[in-house]
Amino acid sequence: MGYRYIGSKVKVVDNVIGKITEICPSKGRVADLMSGTGVISTELRKRDYKVTANDLMTYSYHHSIVNLKFSSSPKFEKLLNFISNIYDLDIELSPYENVINFLNNIKPKRGYFWNEFSYEGNPQNTERPRNYFSPENAQKLDGIREVINNLSCDHIINDLEKSLLLHDLIMAANDIANIAGTYGHYMSKLNGRALTELKLKCTELFLKSDVENHIVMQGYAEENANKIQCDLCYIDPPYMKRQYAANYHILETLARGDEPEAIGVSGLRPWRDQYSNFCTKTKIRESFKTIIENMECNNFLISYSEDGLLSIEDFELLLSNFGDVNIETFSHKRFRSNNSSLKNELVEYLIHLQC
Ligand SMILES: C[S@@+](CC[C@H](N)C(=O)[O-])C[C@H]1O[C@@H](n2cnc3c(N)ncnc32)[C@H](O)[C@@H]1O
Numbered sequence: 001m002g003y004r005y006i007g008s009k010v011k012v013v014d015n016v017i018g019k020i021t022e023i024c025p026s027k028g029r030v031a032d033l034m035s036g037t038g039v040i041s042t043e044l045r046k047r048d049y050k051v052t053a054n055d056l057m058t059y060s061y062h063h064s065i066v067n068l069k070f071s072s073s074p075k076f077e078k079l080l081n082f083i084s085n086i087y088d089l090d091i092e093l094s095p096y097e098n099v100i101n102f103l104n105n106i107k108p109k110r111g112y113f114w115n116e117f118s119y120e121g122n123p124q125n126t127e128r129p130r131n132y133f134s135p136e137n138a139q140k141l142d143g144i145r146e147v148i149n150n151l152s153c154d155h156i157i158n159d160l161e162k163s164l165l166l167h168d169l170i171m172a173a174n175d176i177a178n179i180a181g182t183y184g185h186y187m188s189k190l191n192g193r194a195l196t197e198l199k200l201k202c203t204e205l206f207l208k209s210d211v212e213n214h215i216v217m218q219g220y221a222e223e224n225a226n227k228i229q230c231d232l233c234y235i236d237p238p239y240m241k242r243q244y245a246a247n248y249h250i251l252e253t254l255a256r257g258d259e260p261e262a263i264g265v266s267g268l269r270p271w272r273d274q275y276s277n278f279c280t281k282t283k284i285r286e287s288f289k290t291i292i293e294n295m296e297c298n299n300f301l302i303s304y305s306e307d308g309l310l311s312i313e314d315f316e317l318l319l320s321n322f323g324d325v326n327i328e329t330f331s332h333k334r335f336r337s338n339n340s341s342l343k344n345e346l347v348e349y350l351i352h353l354q355c
Contacts, residue, residue: 028231050213059255065163068214111142182247225294237278239308245274306347323355
């Protein structure tokens with residue numbers, strides 16, 4: 001099923017990469033400053049760029065590690081050794097495939113996900129049980145989460161292997177979540193794919209011996225800007241008021257492996273520590289200014305949309321304080337929640353600022 005992520009560039013990757021190649025034909029370092037699911041970073045790596053990927057969210061960090069930091073298939077040496085006593089390994093399968101099969105067979109557990117996010121639960125802060133996952137899948141998530149956490153705490157998997165397993169868990173959860181688009185709300189009835197069983201799958205890793213070239217960071221772009229030097233900085237900010245931390249709170253919880261207080265009808269984790277200024281019209285300008293002034297970089301390429309909080313005219317005015325601005329326009333099919341009444345076609349902008 002893949003990832004339904006607001007603002008994902010999966011459908012316009014060729015436009016973005018085409019423009020980056022035009023501006024930076026002789027490769028060099030490109031920052032993907034708000035990397036999200038990492039489609040642009042991955043494509044840049046495939047084209048021999050050195051990539052610095054950054055995002056505010058922990059799930060995004062794990063995706064970028066998986067996209068940029070594997071040079072060979074994971075061996076899971078300690079883990080295979082550890083589980084060989086309790087689980088029948090299949091010698092026909094790769095270590096990674098054996099590990100995924102092992103996780104898929106972990107005993108389900110009535111834990112935090114079952115209690116807070118399935119209709120059988122008795123959530124702490126609301127009378128009404130939530131319905132993000134079937135009770136069976138929520139229990140599977142609880143069982144697998146606990147095992148991954150323990151394996152990491154006991155140093156049986158390393159950080160790279162942990163990121164890979166959490167990435168796989170997030171992708172699997174996305175496939176069976178009972179949502180219409182984001183995790184801002186769940187659907188009242190369990191439907192379609194939410195009734196199917198949670199199954200982790202091996203990610204098709206892009207393997208290349210260039211991993212030292214790539215840097216993965218997590219944090220506010222405004223704060224990390226002065227730590228980044230690059231030939232081009234690609235910025236794909238949120239366009240609208242919808243905060244990613246609120247709309248993808250469950251993925252963040254899977255990525256962090258914690259059990260935060262689940263608040264209100266939607267069961268949001270406390271998310272103000274990941275509040276984005278780009279979702280507030282009055283704060284966007286200051287944030288862009290901070291990034292552009294603090295980063296050692298002469299070329300910025302920004303994706304924006306006609307839906308954006310700033311008009312394209314406002315944007316041009318803002319950026320022209322820092323250098324020459326060139327804007328390209330194209331249209332594509334938008335991401336829509338199932339119940340959204342928005343029109344299908346969306347005008348997108350690629351804004352090049354040369355300082
Ligand atoms: C439009 S999405 C990026 C989508 C990405 N290009 C893709 O194709 O998946 C915007 C991203 O900006 C991140 N974000 C929002 N505010 C941020 C900030 N101040 N610093 C860093 N990342 C931020 C969000 O977490 C989200 O992943």
